Amino acid sequence: MTRRPLPSFWVVIPAAGVGSRMRADRPKQYLQLGGRSIIEHTLDCFLDHPTLAGVTVCIAPNDPYWPNLPCAGDPRVQRAPGGRERCDSVLNGLRRLSELGANGHDWVLVHDAARPNLAREDLDRLLLELADDSVGGLLAVPARDTLKRVGLDGRVVETVDRSVIWQAFTPQMFRLGMLRDALVGALDAAVRVTDEASALEWAGHAPKVVEGRADNLKVTRPEDLDWLEQRWGGGRVE
Numbered sequence: 001m002t003r004r005p006l007p008s009f010w011v012v013i014p015a016a017g018v019g020s021r022m023r024a025d026r027p028k029q030y031l032q033l034g035g036r037s038i039i040e041h042t043l044d045c046f047l048d049h050p051t052l053a054g055v056t057v058c059i060a061p062n063d064p065y066w067p068n069l070p071c072a073g074d075p076r077v078q079r080a081p082g083g084r085e086r087c088d089s090v091l092n093g094l095r096r097l098s099e100l101g102a103n104g105h106d107w108v109l110v111h112d113a114a115r116p117n118l119a120r121e122d123l124d125r126l127l128l129e130l131a132d133d134s135v136g137g138l139l140a141v142p143a144r145d146t147l148k149r150v151g152l153d154g155r156v157v158e159t160v161d162r163s164v165i166w167q168a169f170t171p172q173m174f175r176l177g178m179l180r181d182a183l184v185g186a187l188d189a190a191v192r193v194t195d196e197a198s199a200l201e202w203a204g205h206a207p208k209v210v211e212g213r214a215d216n217l218k219v220t221r222p223e224d225l226d227w228l229e230q231r232w233g234g235g236r237v238e
């Protein structure tokens, strides 16, 4: 079977968060997994991809860890300043990509720094399924557990229909210009966006979900790192 060529793409990795839920002595992307930092594994998901144009990593100005990593000197990986919120960091990353020669029509994939287990098959499926899409979209996973809406008193208010609920993962893939305009618009309107798709939704677009693997997890709590560490065994979980 002949497969269509994958589109060229840029990557923005926002990595300026603190990750307080990990209760660690450093931001979670610098914790060790299989002898290297999480962010190095995350970058590995993209760096040898044949259609990658370049990567920017958004790093907090006073971050003492990033400059000591070997990848900080990799010419394919350019640094952008981190911002106050994730969306500020991503906007800085997009500006850096424009300086590097990206144009408004180019595809950009935004991927969490602490999501090191992205499978190549998921990345390629996202690129392939969205290559001709007018909006773009994201990797996502259908909700598997029964979902409850819970009140402030800790009691169930109702059971939510899970068949229409998906968990939003990354990468999230949009055209540079469209994503920038949506993020700027949402920020100007003081709308709180927690991922790139929310900004596009706010701007009136409908991003497409592409089903991915559930083990593309974002390290958020200590048990997530334990889970990955136990299964890592020298490479991505298969």
Ligand code: C5P
Residues within 6 Å of the ligand: 013, 014, 015, 016, 017, 018, 019, 058, 082, 083, 084, 085, 086, 087, 089, 090, 111, 112, 113, 114, 218
């Ligand atoms: O906190 P959370 O895991 O949701 O953050 C998602 C991603 O956004 C992380 O990679 C984090 O480093 C990044 N981030 C950022 N700038 C901020 C806040 C979060 O780059 N101001």
